[in-house]
Structure formats: C-alpha cells, structure tokens
Amino acid sequence: MATTIVHRRVRIVTLEADEIVGEHCVAGDIALVPDGGKWWTQFVAEDGSVEGYDEPYDDHNHALWAAKAAAEMGF
Numbered sequence: 001m002a003t004t005i006v007h008r009r010v011r012i013v014t015l016e017a018d019e020i021v022g023e024h025c026v027a028g029d030i031a032l033v034p035d036g037g038k039w040w041t042q043f044v045a046e047d048g049s050v051e052g053y054d055e056p057y058d059d060h061n062h063a064l065w066a067a068k069a070a071a072e073m074g075f
C-alpha cells in the first residue's frame with residue numbers, strides 16, 4: 001500500500017513494488033519507486049508525465065532525503 005508524507009506542501013508518495021506512479025500520484029507529487037533493492041525518485045509534471053534522476057538510490061532513506069531536498073527547492 002502506498003504511503004504519503006507531505007514536505008513543504010509537496011506530497012512524497014512511497015510505492016510498493018507492484019504499484020504504478022500514475023495510479024497513486026497527481027501533478028506535483030514526488031514518487032519513490034522500488035526496483036530490485038534500489039529506489040527511484042520520480043517527479044510528476046502538470047501534464048502527468050513522469051521524470052526522474054538518471055540513477056536510483058541504494059535505499060529508501062537516501063531517496064526520501066533527495067525527495068525532501070527537491071521539495072524544498074520547489075522542483
């Protein structure tokens with residue numbers, strides 16, 4: 001089940017391995033997506049497109065801190 005926190009008015013949604021960004025996130029959200037033990041940080045744009053960093057993080061904690069930093073910068 002996806003979990004959500006709010007940081008600087010930005011929703012950061014942590015997904016489970018079988019969950020899809022578009023089903024749990026809306027424009028302006030940051031999604032943390034697991035993939036084989038790594039974590040992708042992805043950003044949902046106003047048009048619904050999803051972009052992310054070039055490489056995943058080694059663990060959820062690092063991905064979460066990156067998402068919080070992006071929220072503070074007004075991604």
